[in-house]
């Protein structure tokens with residue numbers, strides 16, 4: 001397998017884009033990534049685009065070809081990748097594998113979702129499709145409800161508190177204030193979260209990631225070539241993906257995501273890295289409990305200690321490990337198909353020292369963790385910056 005690096009990245013502001021179309025968001029992120037890489041569209045040999053539910057959100061399918069067309073990249077092969085909220089991360093992994101295998105030297109990866117065209121009811125239905133239709137959706141379970149079950153169990157088994165859940169949100173909103181691309185630019189307090197009203201007990205409005213429009217893009221390149229054309233490429237050090245049952249009822253445990261643990265083990269075995277070698281991680285905090293599960297399952301903290309670690313400030317920017325310096329899904333926003341790509345955009349910026357006020361000091365290895373559904377798909381990547389052309 002060949003080494004693969006990121007040579008360019010682009011992202012739109014995340015938020016409610018009433019005045020802009022799905023296509024405009026795709027084009028903005030794509031053009032920015034090409035400009036950042038300093039290459040022309042005709043050098044791109046293939047495109048992989050993550051998108052979860054465009055049929056329900058905007059009435060448009062066949063997104064692979066649409067993206068290539070909008071970016072003027074016809075006739076290169078262009079493939080849509082769907083893995084619920086992990087669509088972007090799995091698109092990145094497929095692009096990585098395509099370059100690593102030698103099939104292509106330079107490929108583009110995109111992620112996009114335009115979620116605000118529909119009511120919250122329809123959005124909830126669309127998102128629910130990531131769960132198990134027969135045992136969950138059919139009986140009225142929504143995504144906040146599924147994660148609420150996990151939160152309740154974690155509280156029961158480990159004594160995690162609603163205050164500790166709230167602290168995840170407070171931290172991520174604080175980081176988001178330092179990120180000009182984030183949906184929310186407002187600091188909040190634990191009291192704000194506790195008083196924000198239950199969506200599915202114990203999760204409240206401010207424990208939930210929002211409904212978001214946005215797009216993100218990356219240019220991947222074989223590393224020897226990347227060193228020739230880019231001053232500071234960011235190498236994809238390793239990629240791993242794992243699956244689990246869609247239905248929570250079929251899982252042995254509600255207090256861990258098995259797919260995260262399996263993919264993380266593969267990452268650490270492949271790279272020889274230990275969790276303590278990771279400077280920062282963009283983890284999938286679709287709900288506050290999800291961040292707590294992630295930091296435990298990725299090995300940053302012992303099982304059951306995620307809430308306490310958050311309370312002690314060990315996950316804050318430039319603390320023991322910076323978790324979600326971008327603001328995460330909670331603060332930056334969660335345009336589902338774009339999220340996995342946006343996480344890698346943040347890793348690229350951080351590792352090049354280009355993350356502005358939210359810069360993680362002396363960042364060496366960055367990790368991204370993207371989850372589909374309630375944990376049925378998990379994809380993890382690790383990145384580091386390398387020397388390029390002088």
Ligand code: COA
Nearest residue numbers: 085120124127143144199205206208209210211286334373
């Ligand atoms: N975090 C912070 N603020 C939020 C928010 C969130 N998650 N969701 C909505 N708001 C704010 C809005 O900005 C708005 O503020 P304003 O009145 O100042 O403009 C206000 O709350 C009301 O927004 P509205 O759009 O009416 O909320 P809603 O009740 O329709 O939706 C949720 C709230 C929690 C149901 C929705 O955000 C949601 O479904 N989130 C989860 C998304 C999800 O499941 N993603 C997939 C995860 S796997």
